Amino acid sequence: MRILVVEDDKKVGRFLEKGLQEEQYAVDLCRDGADALYFAQTNTYDVIILDIMLPGKDGFTICREMRENSILTPVIMLTAKDAVEDKISGLSEGADDYLTKPFSFEELLARIRALFRRNQDYKTKVLKAGDLEMDPLRRLVTRAGKKIILTGKEYALLEYLLRNKGRIVTPVMILGHVWDMDYDGTSNIVNVYINHLRNKIDKYSSVKLIKTIRGLGYQIDENQEI
Amino acid sequence: MRILVVEDDKKVGRFLEKGLQEEQYAVDLCRDGADALYFAQTNTYDVIILDIMLPGKDGFTICREMRENSILTPVIMLTAKDAVEDKISGLSEGADDYLTKPFSFEELLARIRALFRRNQDYKTKVLKAGDLEMDPLRRLVTRAGKKIILTGKEYALLEYLLRNKGRIVTPVMILGHVWDMDYDGTSNIVNVYINHLRNKIDKYSSVKLIKTIRGLGYQIDENQEI
DNA sequence: TTTAATCTTAATTTAATCTTAATTTAATAC
DNA sequence: GTATTAAATTAAGATTAAATTAAGATTAAA
Numbered sequence: 001m002r003i004l005v006v007e008d009d010k011k012v013g014r015f016l017e018k019g020l021q022e023e024q025y026a027v028d029l030c031r032d033g034a035d036a037l038y039f040a041q042t043n044t045y046d047v048i049i050l051d052i053m054l055p056g057k058d059g060f061t062i063c064r065e066m067r068e069n070s071i072l073t074p075v076i077m078l079t080a081k082d083a084v085e086d087k088i089s090g091l092s093e094g095a096d097d098y099l100t101k102p103f104s105f106e107e108l109l110a111r112i113r114a115l116f117r118r119n120q121d122y123k124t125k126v127l128k129a130g131d132l133e134m135d136p137l138r139r140l141v142t143r144a145g146k147k148i149i150l151t152g153k154e155y156a157l158l159e160y161l162l163r164n165k166g167r168i169v170t171p172v173m174i175l176g177h178v179w180d181m182d183y184d185g186t187s188n189i190v191n192v193y194i195n196h197l198r199n200k201i202d203k204y205s206s207v208k209l210i211k212t213i214r215g216l217g218y219q220i221d222e223n224q225e226i
Numbered sequence: 227m228r229i230l231v232v233e234d235d236k237k238v239g240r241f242l243e244k245g246l247q248e249e250q251y252a253v254d255l256c257r258d259g260a261d262a263l264y265f266a267q268t269n270t271y272d273v274i275i276l277d278i279m280l281p282g283k284d285g286f287t288i289c290r291e292m293r294e295n296s297i298l299t300p301v302i303m304l305t306a307k308d309a310v311e312d313k314i315s316g317l318s319e320g321a322d323d324y325l326t327k328p329f330s331f332e333e334l335l336a337r338i339r340a341l342f343r344r345n346q347d348y349k350t351k352v353l354k355a356g357d358l359e360m361d362p363l364r365r366l367v368t369r370a371g372k373k374i375i376l377t378g379k380e381y382a383l384l385e386y387l388l389r390n391k392g393r394i395v396t397p398v399m400i401l402g403h404v405w406d407m408d409y410d411g412t413s414n415i416v417n418v419y420i421n422h423l424r425n426k427i428d429k430y431s432s433v434k435l436i437k438t439i440r441g442l443g444y445q446i447d448e449n450q451e452i
Numbered sequence: 453t454t455t456a457a458t459c460t461t462a463a464t465t466t467a468a469t470c471t472t473a474a475t476t477t478a479a480t481a482c
Numbered sequence: 483g484t485a486t487t488a489a490a491t492t493a494a495g496a497t498t499a500a501a502t503t504a505a506g507a508t509t510a511a512a
Contacts, residue, residue, distance in 0.1 A: 028399065035398060139394055139439065147449075151469060152441040188489085189471060195490060214479065214488065377458060414500085415460060421501060440468065440499065 002026040003112070006036040006062065007051045007078070016049065019105050025112075033057030033065075040071045047112055051078045076111055127162040129209055130222040132201065134162055141201075148200050153178065157193050158201070161210065161220045170217035194218060228252040229338070230274045232262040232288065233304070234281055242275065245331050251338075259283030259291075266297050273338050277304045302337055304329075353388040355435055356448040358427065360388055367427075374426050379404065383419050384427070387436065387446045396443035420444060 003020055007013040008031045020027045028045075030036055033056050040048060048066075052059035063075055078099055099108060127134040131144045139155065141148045150158065156178045161169065171190040172183045179189065194210065202208045211219045229246055233239040234257045246253045254271075256262055259282050266274065274292075278285035289301050302323045323337050353360040357370045367374045367384065376384065382404045387395065397416040401407045405415070420436065428434045437445045 026393075029402065030398065039396075138392055139442070153470070187472080191489065192471080192491085195492095198490090212489070379459070413461080417500065418460080418502085421503095424501090438468095438500070 001046050002028070004036065004039055004045045004048045004073075005029045006031070006033075006049065006054065006059070008032060008054050009051075012051075015105075016108075019108075031055075033062040036062050037065060040066050040073065045073045048073050048075045049078065049108075050075050076108070127159070127165075129162055129165055129220050130207055131205075132162075132209055134159060143201060143205060150197075150200060153193055154197055154200065157190075158197055161218065165220050165222070168213050168217050168219045173217070227272050228254070228270070230262065230265055230271045230299075231255045232257070232259075232275065232280065232285070233277045234258065234279075235277075238277075241331075242334075249335060257281075259288040262288050263291060266292050266299065271299045274299050274301045275304065275334075276301050302334070353385070353391075355388060355391055355446050356433055357431075358388075358435055360385060369427060369431060376423075376426060379419055380423055380426065383416075384423055387444065391446050391448070394439050394443050394445045399443070 003025045005013060005016050005020070005027060007016060007029070013029050013031070017027045017029045028039055030039055032054055036048075036050070039045075050059045050063060054062070057065075059077055063077070066073075066075070076099060099111060127136070132141070133143075134141045136159070141150055141155070141158065157174065160174060160177050174190045175181045175183050175187070181187075194212075198208075198210055202210055209220050209222065211221050213219055227250070229251045231239060231242050231246070231253060233242060233255070239255050239257070243253045243255045254265055256265055258280055262274075262276070265271075276285045276289060280288070283291075285303055289303070292299075292301070300323070302325060304325055325334060325337060351362070353362070358367070359369075360367045362385070365381065367376055367381070383400065386400060386403050400416045401413070407413075420438075424434075424436055428436055435446050435448065437447050439445055
């Protein structure tokens with residue numbers, strides 16, 4: 001269980017980090033929205049605890065931007081005392097729960113447990129397709145048990161394909177999610193990277209996982225023959 | 227197992243002393259901060275139980291002063307009912323756990339045991355990765371049995387990497403834990419120290435333990451290829 | 453107070469990764 | 483079977499991240 005805590009107040013941040021670690025959670029702590037987005041995009045968390053009052057981007061904005069980037073991790077917002085407006089706004093921006101400061105640590109733990117219970121089936125930690133496995137926690141990819149070393153973009157592309165296993169993803173979708181770009185009609189970069197991935201993942205296996213759907217896009221398909 | 231109890235209320239003090247003695251702990255009881263500091267400096271305790279409401283210096287202050295004097299004994303704070311702020315403040319001043327009055331004696335015992343166990347493991351366990359070993363008790367690092375001399379920061383960095391073995395730690399995380407700094411976007415000190423560590427640890431071995439995950443951070447990985 | 457060790461900053465070099473673009477191959481429509 | 487189009491492949495240049503080096507600052511030790 002891995003938790004991202006976004007809190008600018010050092011004292012509170014440390015308190016949360018320490019307390020959660022004692023409960024055997026792996027905790028990453030960061031202090032502003034830019035870091036939060038970066039962490040959320042590069043790691044897989046089970047829960048994100050997000051303070052609303054932050055320097056720069058506030059919690060609402062961060063939450064919305066995460067949702068826009070397809071980060072569906074449950075979010076618990078920490079709101080200032082009695083900020084009822086905050087609660088409403090927070091939940092409408094995509095937060096899953098909120099907690100009013102000051103709060104008891106026990107209550108936070110209870111909410112985390114509740115949230116995780118609810119969300120458990122969504123998060124299969126290790127992504128699989130056939131004998132290909134991706135462990136986002138370790139950023140480790142293996143095929144038939146053999147480790148495969150991927151660059152950043154290769155990894156991001158493969159993760160996107162795996163999270164959409166069985167579905168066809170178009171170059172436009174890939175460009176949007178992996179490169180955060182709009183398609184301008186010229187770049188063939190997705191193409192090139194699919195090629196890179198195939199060289200690392202499919203080249204030495206008779207079962208080709210990355211399929212081309214001509215005219216549409218690509219698809220990871222573990223059921224070879226039907 | 228020796229425990230220092232700092233409690234000004236005579237009744238509660240006696241109760242704790244007696245109860246803990248029955249559990250075979252050696253108990254010293256004192257009533258204010260001055261005594262507490264004196265005791266803590268002249269004896270070695272396994273746990274210190276510290277009431278927050280004390281005449282003269284309060285529990286927070288005492289705890290902080292002990293930490294400043296390099297007394298790292300685990301501290302359990304006794305806080306008034308529902309004083310959430312106290313908990314936060316207590317933990318940030320260096321306390322390891324807190325207990326809200328009124329509490330059951332069983333719970334206190336459980337916390338003492340947990341704290342002691344955890345502390346024991348944390349400080350005692352030899353950290354390993356491949357043929358690299360770190361003995362925190364002796365502050366001794368060896369690779370393939372050969373002693374390696376590290377400076378303070380080098381040691382702290384290696385310890386952090388080893389405690390997160392298999393996981394990727396980002397420069398931001400390293401900076402936060404090893405340097406206790408926020409990342410301001412400019413410093414490359416982590417970089418420099420990784421380099422120092424590699425020169426001492428990986429340079430003369432064919433197996434490189436410290437891996438760079440470009441764009442993310444560093445990772446100690448003992449499973450070279452799987 | 454002097455010396456040495458260690459830490460930090462900054463500039464430079466190296467290397468990995470990304471991106472573009474040109475070419476080749478394969479699939480589909482005519 | 484040929485033309486057309488989409489995708490695969492290749493390679494080179496651009497970009498960025500990290501490694502390295504060295505000098506100055508700070509701290510601890512003698």
